Amino acid sequence: MTARTTARTRTALVIGGGIAGPVAAMALHKAGIEATVYEAYDSTGHPAPSLSSAGGMTIAPNGQQALEAIDAAETVRAIGTPVTALGLRSWTGRHLARLAPPEHLPTTRFVWRTELHEALAAEATRRGIPFQRGKRLLDATDTGTGVTARFSDGSLAKADVLIGADGLRSTVRSLIDPSTPKPHYAGMLTFTAHVQKTELPSTEGVLYMCYGKRAYFAYQIRDDASAVWTVNLPHREPMTSAEAQAVGAVEWLRRLAQTFTDDRTPAPDLVAATAPEDLLITGPTETMPPLTTWSRGRMTLIGDAAHATPPTSGQGASLASESAVQLARCLRDLPPGQAFKAYESLRRPRVDRILKHTTATATATSAAARTATPKPAGPVSRALRDALLPMATRVGGAGGAVWGAWQFDHPIAWDERVE
Ligand SMILES: Cc1cc2nc3c(=O)[nH]c(=O)nc-3n(C[C@H](O)[C@H](O)[C@H](O)COP(=O)(O)OP(=O)(O)OC[C@H]3O[C@@H](n4cnc5c(N)ncnc54)[C@H](O)[C@@H]3O)c2cc1C
Structure with a gap:
């Protein structure tokens, strides 16, 4: 192996300043890698219309565990309203099920998206991470020993690796694989x-x-x-x-x-x-259909750019944070090529499992209702769903209905070396 391929990553360009981007930059910073975030929008809170610009979302316990691994969980705790349980009701108002999360985990929090973006960006900046706004990535060249990125304002930036945290409509994804399908x-x-x-x-x-x-x-x-x-x-x-x-x-x-x-x-x-x-x-x-590859050469993807999950999963932001932290661990311990391979092996099984679970839950709880599809339920479907749903949600065993179960409990062993 040449020195070139064994050299550890010292610098990273992180494209996208939504959720995965700032989390990755903070994780890289903790790993001793110099990261700069490049965000297309030039103000915080991203002016509408943009899919990712507005609305609210829940940050699941596992998302908070990922933030804990980089000492950033307080960003969500400070702005989030606790969601202590999930209640399911039918259109008639009937209570179908009540699901409580496992008690030992952080409480799910509801956050406004713009506030979350601002809080993460502020925390990254507080840690001394450069956060550049008004920098829309157009193109990137992999030189074999590094990457040069080109932005819409004509500026260039260079680093050892480039990380695409640029969301569902990722530019980096098309640079890695031009044949990749569109959402x-x-x-x-x-x-x-x-x-x-x-x-x-x-x-x-x-x-x-x-x-x-x-x-x-x-x-x-x-x-x-x-x-x-x-x-x-x-x-x-x-x-x-x-x-x-x-x-x-x-x-x-x-x-x-x-x-x-x-x-x-x-x-x-x-x-x-x-x-x-x-x-x-x-x-x-x-x-977005699953991608065949997340990485090529010195470029890789995290968050929605790599593995978008349906909004109904309530997991997109949390998985984005997990991937950001795990990628940083891999880059800390391995040279880029090996690090990207290790990162994909670490992340794919979990992401695929959650994606399958989301689809299965949608099917189980709304087999009749088809709530996850455009077609609303008919009267027979609704009756079936209301009868079946309380049973379908009882996944927690003796303790009754548990919300999240295995999905929610995913601590990241930051100090453990990635081999
Ligand atoms: C309606 C809805 C509800 C949802 N509810 C939940 C929920 O309750 N819980 C949950 O966990 N998830 C939820 N999600 C999913 C969650 O929003 C995403 O998984 C999460 O935002 C992914 O984070 P990200 O950082 O990968 O992408 P984004 O948050 O989309 O951030 C990408 C960033 O990259 C920037 N960017 C894009 N292109 C470029 C470029 N070329 N150059 C520079 N910057 C660029 C964008 O401006 C943006 O700031 C929901 C999604 C939707 C649509």
Whole structure:
């Protein structure tokens, strides 16, 4: 083996300043590798319309464990609202199941996406990591001993390796494999809203998911009488984020009110109590087939760029954080080529398992309902689902229904050497 191929990584270009990017940069920093983050948008909070720019999300215990490995879990704890359990309800308002997470793990947190981006970027900056905004990667050249990146403002940057943390529509992914398929529309539009004040009682930390008659509705009512809700609205015709924005919040609230008119859940009240300026039109859901390779030469992928999971999994951001931390461990202990191989072997089985589980759960819990697809459930399907769902969710054994189970418990042994 030549010195060239055995040399350890000293510097890295991290493309994308969403979730995976700053987490990777902090992990690399901890591993003694100099990293710089390059983010396409030039302001924090990414102006809409962008799929990844708005809305809320839950950060699962395993995502927080990944952050703990690099001493950054406080970023999520500081901005997140605890979600202590998951409640499932039918459109009639019936409580179908209540799932609690394993007790020894960090509590799932609901965060606003823009706040999470800002918190992670601020923490990376606080640690002395350069975070450059307004830097959209156009192209990159692998010289064999390093990578030169070219940005839309004409600037260049060089480092030993380049890490694509640039999301579902990754540019780095096409540089690694130009034949890679594009993400495709999954038949749903998503919305998230913040309700300033509702008369409904607090859900005491529980996040409820309602299998509405025409669409899926999730909500949590806080102790201060505010609420958050999110909708997956089946929409057969593909619509871009910009097109969905153009419809306008007033019109969407009208359509959503119609969608939930028959439901005997808090959905009609919460939609009615939402001010148009508090509706976030998060846009179309998209899926991505698994990639044949995540790495080529001195370039590799993390987060959605490598392994996008459906939003219904509630795992995308957490898996992105896990991959970012594991990649840094590999680059700390091995030269780039071997490190990328080790990283893929470490990560693929878990990512594939979660992807399979998400599909299986969607099938089990909504075999009849088909909640994960554009077609809403018919009356027979709904009845079947409501009868089967309490059983389908009882995966925890003697303790009853457990939320997350094996997915949620994934500590990363940072100090362990990668061979
Ligand atoms: C509606 C919806 C709900 C979701 N809910 C959840 C949830 O509850 N829990 C969960 O864990 N996950 C959820 N997800 C998934 C989660 O959002 C993603 O898995 C996560 O954002 C992936 O992080 P990332 O850093 O890989 O990508 P992103 O967050 O998309 O960040 C990519 C970054 O790269 C930048 N970028 C793109 N191209 C370039 C370029 N050429 N040059 C420089 N920068 C570039 C972008 O501006 C962006 O900042 C949801 C997704 C959606 C769509």
